[in-house]
Amino acid sequence: MTRTIVESATxxxxxxxxxxxxxxxxxxxxxxxxxxxxxxxxxxYSTIERDALAQVAAGANxxxxxxxxxxxxxxxxxxxxxxxxxxIVELVQGLVxxxxxxxxxxxxxxxxxxxxxxxxxLLNSVTGEEERLEAILPLVKKYNVPVVxxxxxxxxxxxxxxxxxxxxxxxxxxxxxxxxxxxDIVVDPLVMPIGAMxxxxxxxxxxxxxxxxxxxxxxxxxxxxxxxxLPNRHGINNAFLPMAMGxxxxxxxxxxxxxxxxxxxIAEKKEAIEAAGIILPESMEDEAFVALFGMGSTKPLAGSExxxxxxxxxxxxxxxxGAAWIAANKPAGEAGxxxxxxxxxx
Amino acid sequence: MTRTIVESATxxxxxxxxxxxxxxxxxxxxxxxxxxxxxxxxxxYSTIERDALAQVAAGANxxxxxxxxxxxxxxxxxxxxxxxxxxIVELVQGLVxxxxxxxxxxxxxxxxxxxxxxxxxLLNSVTGEEERLEAILPLVKKYNVPVVxxxxxxxxxxxxxxxxxxxxxxxxxxxxxxxxxxxDIVVDPLVMPIGAMxxxxxxxxxxxxxxxxxxxxxxxxxxxxxxxxLPNRHGINNAFLPMAMGxxxxxxxxxxxxxxxxxxxIAEKKEAIEAAGIILPESMEDEAFVALFGMGSTKPLAGSExxxxxxxxxxxxxxxxGAAWIAANKPAGEAGxxxxxxxxxx
Numbered sequence: 001m002t003r004t005i006v007e008s009a010t011x012x013x014x015x016x017x018x019x020x021x022x023x024x025x026x027x028x029x030x031x032x033x034x035x036x037x038x039x040x041x042x043x044x045y046s047t048i049e050r051d052a053l054a055q056v057a058a059g060a061n062x063x064x065x066x067x068x069x070x071x072x073x074x075x076x077x078x079x080x081x082x083x084x085x086x087x088i089v090e091l092v093q094g095l096v097x098x099x100x101x102x103x104x105x106x107x108x109x110x111x112x113x114x115x116x117x118x119x120x121x122l123l124n125s126v127t128g129e130e131e132r133l134e135a136i137l138p139l140v141k142k143y144n145v146p147v148v149x150x151x152x153x154x155x156x157x158x159x160x161x162x163x164x165x166x167x168x169x170x171x172x173x174x175x176x177x178x179x180x181x182x183x184d185i186v187v188d189p190l191v192m193p194i195g196a197m198x199x200x201x202x203x204x205x206x207x208x209x210x211x212x213x214x215x216x217x218x219x220x221x222x223x224x225x226x227x228x229x230l231p232n233r234h235g236i237n238n239a240f241l242p243m244a245m246g247x248x249x250x251x252x253x254x255x256x257x258x259x260x261x262x263x264x265x266i267a268e269k270k271e272a273i274e275a276a277g278i279i280l281p282e283s284m285e286d287e288a289f290v291a292l293f294g295m296g297s298t299k300p301l302a303g304s305e306x307x308x309x310x311x312x313x314x315x316x317x318x319x320x321x322g323a324a325w326i327a328a329n330k331p332a333g334e335a336g337x338x339x340x341x342x343x344x345x346x
Numbered sequence: 347m348t349r350t351i352v353e354s355a356t357x358x359x360x361x362x363x364x365x366x367x368x369x370x371x372x373x374x375x376x377x378x379x380x381x382x383x384x385x386x387x388x389x390x391y392s393t394i395e396r397d398a399l400a401q402v403a404a405g406a407n408x409x410x411x412x413x414x415x416x417x418x419x420x421x422x423x424x425x426x427x428x429x430x431x432x433x434i435v436e437l438v439q440g441l442v443x444x445x446x447x448x449x450x451x452x453x454x455x456x457x458x459x460x461x462x463x464x465x466x467x468l469l470n471s472v473t474g475e476e477e478r479l480e481a482i483l484p485l486v487k488k489y490n491v492p493v494v495x496x497x498x499x500x501x502x503x504x505x506x507x508x509x510x511x512x513x514x515x516x517x518x519x520x521x522x523x524x525x526x527x528x529x530d531i532v533v534d535p536l537v538m539p540i541g542a543m544x545x546x547x548x549x550x551x552x553x554x555x556x557x558x559x560x561x562x563x564x565x566x567x568x569x570x571x572x573x574x575x576l577p578n579r580h581g582i583n584n585a586f587l588p589m590a591m592g593x594x595x596x597x598x599x600x601x602x603x604x605x606x607x608x609x610x611x612i613a614e615k616k617e618a619i620e621a622a623g624i625i626l627p628e629s630m631e632d633e634a635f636v637a638l639f640g641m642g643s644t645k646p647l648a649g650s651e652x653x654x655x656x657x658x659x660x661x662x663x664x665x666x667x668g669a670a671w672i673a674a675n676k677p678a679g680e681a682g683x684x685x686x687x688x689x690x691x692x
Contacts, residue, residue, distance in 0.1 A: 329581060
């Protein structure tokens with residue numbers, strides 16, 4: 001039975017065929033987020049702290065740490081990423097106790113993260129590209145860590161799932177040459193947007209089954225890619241994750257935090273409410289407003305990705321006695337009643 | 347490629363491996379509903395009418411018609427069910443154009459429904475019980491209709507999925523003796539509650555694959571059984587349906603209407619809202635209240651079973667060009683904005 005062991009100083013996470021699905025939180029990543037990059041350049045780590053705490057509270061089993069910044073003062077990531085990776089790793093493992101996933105395209109940043117991380121982090125990632133194999137596999141061996149293997153190579157990302165399977169197989173074989181066992185390789189078969197490729201779902205489901213049956217490896221994916229470009233992405237993601245789990249996928253890199261509500265949406269809702277003749281109190285906290293008006297909450301919602309995963313854990317017999325499901329889902333009436341009474345005034 | 351053809355006077359529904367999932371609406375069923383039985387005894391069919399319209403509006407492809415009443419004036423269903431079945435079938439096919447599923451434990455009620463129904467209804471159901479096989483298969487042959495085959499027999503419902511598969515196989519063989527082809531048999535492999543049997547999900551997924559691969563039959567189930575006795579049943583159902591579809595299930599008998607809101611829940615919500623210092627207008631229609639306070643709506647919600655099914659249709663490449671998904675999911679901002687403007691007063 002394939003088991004990929006990932007550890008922090010105090011916590012062990014097993015990615016495996018008979019384990020609950022492993023959720024790797026993707027939020028700590030400044031790539032393409034100019035505001036966050038500017039904060040980090042100014043030494044402000046408050047967004048990172050919030051993202052770390054919120055993802056663990058939502059149920060992330062592992063946190064991905066990506067330090068992909070472009071600073072105004074220095075546009076060279078080979079110089080800026082390694083020290084930033086070290087800082088973020090140290091910060092995050094001081095805040096939360098889950099294992100980390102060290103994620104970079106810069107090999108020196110990967111090594112900086114591996115040096116700074118406690119326990120046995122997951123490395124993200126190697127590909128089938130020759131240069132990448134030569135750079136990353138020695139790191140995997142040296143630090144004795146598991147690694148995410150993305151199934152593209154020097155020819156790019158193939159639309160043919162057989163080619164992507166062959167790339168994954170070659171990475172597993174090359175890793176074996178370095179003495180790295182298959183159970184330390186977590187293959188990402190690459191999820192295409194279903195809006196661009198109608199067979200994208202079926203490709204993933206059949207690739208995951210083959211990777212599991214023929215290579216005996218664990219699998220992961222950037223789950224939200226599946227819904228790129230389509231309306232109601234959560235609705236698609238919420239069905240995709242259980243289906244991928246049913247096919248045997250054992251982890252995903254994703255946002256575990258339930259439907260974040262924007263200030264704009266809250267303002268729009270207040271406008272609609274007042275237009276309906278409802279009078280709101282002069283001051284009302286966003287959290288109370290959002291809870292009362294059913295716009296979401298910091299807890300997993302009906303329809304959230306984490307809820308879909310918890311239900312699929314139950315349905316694949318990876319939630320002994322349904323304990324995790326029951327703990328996450330108190331009967332609605334009970335919770336609502338209590339909340340109502342607690343909110344009563346005077 | 348297995349195709350089960352079900353028809354009304356004007357509409358054809360194909361249950362098949364390469365078709366969108368077939369949703370059989372289960373709401374028209376007075377079994378265990380004393381109030382509805384009393385209404386029907388008094389000749390009041392308004393609940394039936396509402397249930398028919400609401401289920402089709404929510405996306406049901408077929409409506410199940412069950413006339414299982416116990417009247418105060420007559421406790422014998424062999425006498426009361428056949429005429430009631432005929433009345434309901436005639437009423438419903440005057441209201442909506444979807445095909446029907448004639449559902450009864452009383453053979454005379456089945457025949458009354460078959461006589462009254464236009465087109466080619468689905469018959470629900472035969473089992474592996476000897477008496478039932480002898481009573482139902484001749485009806486299936488005589489009326490040339492497809493039939494739901496439930497995989498229990500004279501020994502009851504086996505907890506062993508191999509036994510349930512064997513029962514299904516025997517029904518298919520017995521049907522063949524009557525000249526009924528396998529593509530007119532829709533097997534229900536029987537869904538056990540996951541709260542009572544931890545392997546219930548995996549049993550269904552593997553049975554569905556075997557029924558499809560080895561017997562070449564379409565499949566159905568009473569989908570909500572999976573979550574019986576557990577909190578947040580919708581959350582479990584919403585993951586179960588995509589997983590079952592991923593395994594190859596082609597239809598389900600279920601409630602397609604999104605999270606119905608009870609008057610009790612509305613009253614509780616109003617109390618909580620007023621406790622928070624919000625002043626509601628003196629009169630406010632339930633529909634507007636429920637929409638504003640995010641308690642649900644008559645449209646599919648994020649997290650509804652119909653949404654999960656539509657997403658899984660997309661993910662199994664049974665929604666050409668994603669047209670059905672896109673039609674059902676206008677971007678939330680757009681819809682919200684319009685609703686807000688429409689509700690504005692003066």
